[in-house]
Amino acid sequence: MEAVCTAPRKPGAIVAVDNTFATPLNQQPLAFGATVSLQSATKFIGGHSDLLAGVATTKDEALWHALLRSRELTGATPGTLEAFLAVRGARTLALRLQQAQQTAMMLAERLEAHPLVTYVRYPGLPSHPTHATAKRVLKGFGTIISFDVHGGAEFADEVCRNVRLIRHATSLGAVESTMERRAAIPGQGHLPPSLLRLSVGTEDADDLWADLDSAIRSAAQ
CATH class of the missing domain: 3.90.1150.10 (Aspartate Aminotransferase, domain 1)
Structure with a gap:
């Protein structure tokens, strides 16, 4: 991941890392230079096999706004229950x-x-x-x-x-x-x-x- 994140790339190209297996506690891809870190909150963050959700994290402000707009247009937003379950899982x-x-x-x-x-x-x-x-x-x-x-x-x-x-x-x-x-x-x-x-x-x-x-x-x- 270090080599991929630091390798030369074309303008506008991003590096996305699926960090689900490592979890944010074992590895932070953004610290290595990744553009966006993805987590399946359904897995470790939820932790109880009762949540369907995902997380995208980035330091790139333009990408953050693009992700936010995409979420708003497609309706891919968590409900109140899903948000509660994610917070409950994150606590443990x-x-x-x-x-x-x-x-x-x-x-x-x-x-x-x-x-x-x-x-x-x-x-x-x-x-x-x-x-x-x-x-x-x-x-x-x-x-x-x-x-x-x-x-x-x-x-x-x-x-x-x-x-x-x-x-x-x-x-x-x-x-x-x-x-x-x-x-x-x-x-x-x-x-x-x-x-x-x-x-x-x-x-x-x-x-x-x-x-x-x-x-x-x-x-x-």
């Missing part, structure tokens, strides 16, 4: 993120040592190819883990069916943990067939590990 974001990140680190380390897991992707792990960069530019490593399991797509699907505490769903950033096989999603067929994406919530860390480990081992039986 730091606490939720801290808890979920600590759990994510523990789960990533245990998954990396699991005999039925072939590869784990989490920037907090020293084995991650961009760990050094993540450690330098991020204030936290986030709550999203992806990992490959033995046995291919059928094995991974069985793991998803076996979880009980973790929700088998396409979502992220909420208090409940969710998991899905990403290659099963339309348009994601280029991904490894056995890759599972786990969004870690705020449940007890040992309970999550017991559920995940049991689901993986049961799939192998």
Whole structure:
């Protein structure tokens, strides 16, 4: 992101960064030179799977006025309830993120040592190819883990069916943990067939590990 934000670009070109996974607490793209930072408030900011909203932040006054006018003309404004839910979620974001990140680190380390897991992707792990960069530019490593399991797509699907505490769903950033096989999603067929994406919530860390480990081992039986 640093390289992209500081690279020469044509007049009028902007750099937009989707900062949803990092959240504003772990990374501030505008500080790196991005023109606009985008957040899905539906995810971490809302945090309770009951909000549909988005946030665009910019220091560019002309762009801010353009975004404001576009919002007014298209009617893309939040209602009173949505605004309340966003504020409610923002008040606990730091606490939720801290808890979920600590759990994510523990789960990533245990998954990396699991005999039925072939590869784990989490920037907090020293084995991650961009760990050094993540450690330098991020204030936290986030709550999203992806990992490959033995046995291919059928094995991974069985793991998803076996979880009980973790929700088998396409979502992220909420208090409940969710998991899905990403290659099963339309348009994601280029991904490894056995890759599972786990969004870690705020449940007890040992309970999550017991559920995940049991689901993986049961799939192998």
